[in-house]
Amino acid sequence: MSVTNGDGVIHGPGSTRHLGVTGLYSDGVQRNITAQALGTLYSSSNDGIATVTTAGVVTGRAPGIATIVVRNADVTTSISVTVLEAPVANCLQVRLNDYNLFVLEDYKQGIDVGGRIAAGGSIFLKDFRVGWKLPDTDTDNILVAGINLNLNNGTVWGDARYGGQLIPQGTLSIQRGSASRGTPVDFAARGAALRTLSTRLAALPVQGTTTVESWGGILLRGTHPKVNVFWVEAESFTNATLLSVEAPVNSLAIINVRGTSARFSNFGHVFSGGIDESGILFNFPQATSLTAFDYGFYGTVLAPNAHVSFNAGSWVGGMYARSLAGNAVGHINRLRDTDICQ
Numbered sequence: 001m002s003v004t005n006g007d008g009v010i011h012g013p014g015s016t017r018h019l020g021v022t023g024l025y026s027d028g029v030q031r032n033i034t035a036q037a038l039g040t041l042y043s044s045s046n047d048g049i050a051t052v053t054t055a056g057v058v059t060g061r062a063p064g065i066a067t068i069v070v071r072n073a074d075v076t077t078s079i080s081v082t083v084l085e086a087p088v089a090n091c092l093q094v095r096l097n098d099y100n101l102f103v104l105e106d107y108k109q110g111i112d113v114g115g116r117i118a119a120g121g122s123i124f125l126k127d128f129r130v131g132w133k134l135p136d137t138d139t140d141n142i143l144v145a146g147i148n149l150n151l152n153n154g155t156v157w158g159d160a161r162y163g164g165q166l167i168p169q170g171t172l173s174i175q176r177g178s179a180s181r182g183t184p185v186d187f188a189a190r191g192a193a194l195r196t197l198s199t200r201l202a203a204l205p206v207q208g209t210t211t212v213e214s215w216g217g218i219l220l221r222g223t224h225p226k227v228n229v230f231w232v233e234a235e236s237f238t239n240a241t242l243l244s245v246e247a248p249v250n251s252l253a254i255i256n257v258r259g260t261s262a263r264f265s266n267f268g269h270v271f272s273g274g275i276d277e278s279g280i281l282f283n284f285p286q287a288t289s290l291t292a293f294d295y296g297f298y299g300t301v302l303a304p305n306a307h308v309s310f311n312a313g314s315w316v317g318g319m320y321a322r323s324l325a326g327n328a329v330g331h332i333n334r335l336r337d338t339d340i341c342q
Contacts, residue, residue, distance in 0.1 A: 001033070001075045003068075004250055004278065004336065010050065010060035010083045011091050017081075017337045018097055019056035020278065021070055033072055037135035040072045050081050055138070060084075091341040092200050094252065096281070096300050096318050097334035104191045104304070105323040109311075113330035120146040120187035121323070122164070128154035133332050139177045141184050149179070194304040194320055201302070202256050202285035204229045204340065208247070216241030216267070220253065227252050227340050234259025234287070240267045249274025252338045255282050255299075261289040269298045277316050278336050290321070292328065300335040 004020040021040050023033045033040050034056050042052040049066035052058045058068060060083035069078045100115030101107065107119040109126075114133030117123065123145040131142035134157065142158030143149065149162040153170035159177035160166070166179050207229045208222030218240050222228025228247045234257050237243075247253045253275060262284065271277070280299025284290060287306040292313055300317035301308075308321045310328035317333045 001070070001072055001077050003070055003077060003079050008079065008081055009339070010058065010081055011093075011339050011341070012084055013060045013062055015060050015083075015093070015339075016095070017058045018334060019052075019058060019068070019070070019079075020334065020336070021056065021072070023072060023075075035135040036137065038072070040070060043069045043071075045069070049083055055135075091339050092197075092204075094197070094201075094281070094335070094338045094340065096197075096302060096320060097337070099318055099320070100330045100332055101324065102190070102194075102318070102320045103308075103322060103324050104187055104194075105307075106325075107323070108325040109327055110324075111327050111329065115330065115332040116142055116144075117330075118144040118185050118187075119323075120185075120191070122146075122148040122150060124150045125154055126152040128152075129157075130154070131157035134158065136176060142177065144183075144185050146183055146185070146187055191304060194302065198283055198285045198302050198304050201229075201254055201281070201283045204254065204256075206231060208253075212236050217244065218242065219244045220246065220255065222247040222251070222253060224248070225251055227254065227338060229254045229256065231256045231258055233257075234262035234284075238263050240264075242268055242270065244270040244272070245275060245280060246271075246273040247275040247279070250279065250336070251275055252279050252281060252336060252340075253299075255280070257282060257284050258286060260286050262287055262291070264290075264292040264295045264297070266294045269296075271298075277333050280317070281335060288322075292326075 001023045021034045022030045036054045044052050045067040049064040063085045065082050100113050101117045104120045106121035108124045112129045139158035143156050143160040145162045147164040150167045155173040157175045160179040161182045163183040210230050211219040220230045225248050277298040282301045284303035290306040290308045292310045295313040297315040301319045303321045308324045310326040314329040316331045
């Protein structure tokens with residue numbers, strides 16, 4: 001059993017870090033066992049220094065050192081966390097793992113999203129499932145619409161909230177929760193924060209190499225143990241045949257994509273060096289239009305100004321955009337919390 005995203009430093013009281021836990025099973029396969037529902041329990045040696053929730057979220061409470069103990073069945077491991085006196089002023093906190101899908105305007109033509117959805121406008125779902133991959137105890141605000149919820153034949157696993165109306169059609173089932181009027185998300189504030197984050201990520205100095213091959217390969221290589229930053233022209237993805245990312249285990253690869261529009265279709269990914277989709281962040285600071293078809297994003301997408309059209313594909317991580325239309329499927333894979341301090 002191993003703990004990821006536990007790099008040992010929390011930058012001040014109130015700062016948080018989401019732990020990830022993987023277990024190596026007898027069949028040789030590593031599986032994500034972060035959730036309490038999968039038997040993982042967390043405790044802190046000193047709640048006055050750092051607390052930890054049942055979901056593995058560590059929060060700094062006061063300067064000092066605490067040990068976070070992680071148990072699953074008869075296996076136990078631990079990490080040491082140091083809480084600094086105050087957040088470093090020029091640290092950029094990357095926290096993009098609270099939603100499977102978050103859009104500032106409408107979400108249309110949706111079908112299956114394993115985790116949470118929030119849309120500042122209206123949501124239109126048909127023959128759908130939402131939230132079924134979350135633990136049974138994780139039911140708050142699973143589906144949130146700033147305006148109307150238009151739900152046609154499907155199931156929500158948790159609470160559904162809407163600012164306007166609930167418009168049901170066909171058979172609608174709400175498991176582990178209920179539907180009620182309310183707007184628990186400040187979309188204006190979150191939108192401003194996402195745009196600021198995208199801009200600041202784009203301003204980071206390049207830390208790694210980008211090679212675009214004539215045969216369509218986009219090869220990214222970084223060696224920094226914590227953060228590697230790449231720039232790729234949007235047009236390079238139009239005829240791409242492969243995206244290869246090489247970076248160390250537990251690091252974050254920021255793929256800044258330059259251009260006002262981008263298209264992704266029918267090419268694969270290769271990860272090496274230890275990194276996986278929990279450490280991949282696609283950032284589109286300039287894009288107002290993003291199109292994907294027959295494609296899978298392995299990592300989290302940050303495109304706060306972009307209207308996204310996404311069909312016949314999926315994303316494995318978070319999708320944060322201006323709007324989304326299409327039948328792409330969302331799978332949970334939380335982006336690793338990272339503090340970028342310069």
